[in-house]
Amino acid sequence: MTQTASAEVVIVGTGVVGVVVAEQLLDAGISVVMLEAGPRVTRAEIVENFRNLPLGIKGSASSSYPPKPWAPHPMPRTGNPDEDYLQLDGPDAYAQTYIRYAGGSTWHWAGTCWRLTPDDMRLNSRYGVGRDWAFDYETLDPYYNLAEYKLGICGPADPALQWPPRPRSKPYPMPHLPFSPGEEKFTRVVKDALGYTNLPVAQARNSGTPYDERPACCGNNNCVPVCPIGAKYDAATSLKRLEEKGATILSNAVVHRIETGEGNRIEAVHYYDPERQSHRVTGKHFVIACNAIETPKLLLMSADSRNPNGLANSSDQVGRNMMDHPQMGLTLTLDEPYWLGQGPVVNSGIMETSQGDFRAEHAGAYFRMNNFARNRYETFNALKTGKVGRALDEEIRRRTACTVNVVAAHEILPDPNNRLTLSSRKDWLGLPKPHVYYDVGDYTRRSADVYSMPIARRIAEAMGAIDVKEPTQFAQSKHLMGSTIMGNDPANSVVDTDCRAYDHDNLFLPGGGAMASTACGNSTITMVALAFKAAEALVSQAKGA
């Protein structure tokens, strides 16, 4: 074991949460070392990986990011538990996608940034279900503003098109991106037939102008799995700037243990390099920001005599309350072209269906028409018809123009039984793979039965669908939440309102794991808001204020 590095603050994870915390610390004059399990790569490498994938797998978010042996991450499932990284159990598969690369999973996110609403944060007191947040929306609002300016989130200036539907305390830094003709048509159809407003998505993508030394979006329609020009924010775009501000970033450094000391304070983290050599990194304060699977895994792996059930786990809530946005995606064949694929891959959505008194009975849902170019999905379907020549050309063109994917993304309640534990199966380094038991629960299933799917069918009918393919089970959204849950009571919560672990006063666990409710919109902006709040507290603590 060697002593490799030391800093006032040690951050494990170089995803969006880690880099946002790091930059706040650096700007406050606090030294930072960051550790990343996976490799650090260039954008060009990932773009080439994507372009060299066979057509049948171009829709896979992770296949452009082959994992290193020492830093495995979920890949398209094989069904063989010895090959698959995530060990899944329960009625629903928590089959998530994330990557262990420097920059984290914002490499392949869509950039969608829906804020929570005030009601999303008080489900229990308002509807008698789930958990309330430990603070209210007004507390979070200034951190949302910081997140929007840090990531460069574009959004509508018209209050009637903003989410949540309440006065903003600060405008978006950029105007929203325009709709494609197909999105314009969808917007008209759902308004005219159903009265719904299809909102422009607030998204971390440069709209009509450079921002943060990144170029304007040019409609490459490849946000997932990688923006080829960096117009979409991803955390990898920040790494060089962090280093210029003084950060030390160690990649291919797999943290496998967090060490406690006197007073149950954290004293060091230990990481393996690719040669399986262990190193020790010391600091005064520690941030674990590896996502809501890898963070609880590391906490559980770090069990010691002071913390026999794992670090930060006196409440027994580490790894519990695993959440996501269970989704149902319908593939529609329409009698008119919508021509998806122009502009970003997600550019609008119906959010009003996520709110209402019905939440006492079942989950809300957010509806969107995905905007991925359809060739990758429809070419093989067209070829299977046996057509050749002009008939084949027309079949591909018709299918590409006239098929769409409409998705209903649901909220889910925190359930302690939805739990991550350490599998007996080991990875390349001999570390336990994560095992997750998952059941989306009756609250969400009931929504699909009586609410969301009936709405989706009405949307399909309004769009003139001549064929509808419905899924038979929920898919996952890659929005990891809940596993280090926040609350005011240390008896049933892992972290306090600043994402500080109740059990270790120099350990911070910001990110999706802290979220006490999911609502229906994508989680990253809330994770980043929590990162800003945690960083503020950490700066104050580090400076002894």
Next chain:
Amino acid sequence: MQNSNKTPGVSRRQLLIGGASLLGSFTFAGPTLAWAKDFEDTPLHQRFMRLSQLLVNHRLNEGVGLRIAAFAAQKHADLSGMIGQIVEIAEQRDATEVEQFFDAIPEGELRDLAYWVIAAWYSGASSAAADAEPFTYEHALTYQTTLDIVPIPSFGLSGPNGWSRPPAPLMPVPRF
């Protein structure tokens, strides 16, 4: 509005295009087809391009054809003979387009090869399987059928915020 949750019957052609049969007969361990270079401008390569030009009514890229042909040659010991048979069928009808002779290709190995060659040009890959061999991305003909309106993902078509132009008509298919 029709709801089609039922799994349709799976035909031999669907299996071929979808990858199951091709995984059996065309699975290929080589990741790059680097050896295809040795195949360039050989008589078989030229005959493969002649076959492709009969099966696909569009301008075809010789480099992509080289990779497809080299892959097929690894899987069919008698590729040259099979090409000859299909070309002869076309020539017997004085065909210049696939519609003029495709129905005369007998079901079985020859028809399967013809379908596979067409699928390879349109998809740019050896099958729909996750481990298929990629032959090309931007030259896959599927993208050409919609290139007047839909970008090839990662290449783009427009400038900043430049995608609000009028929609293209569903037909005709652009010439390519």
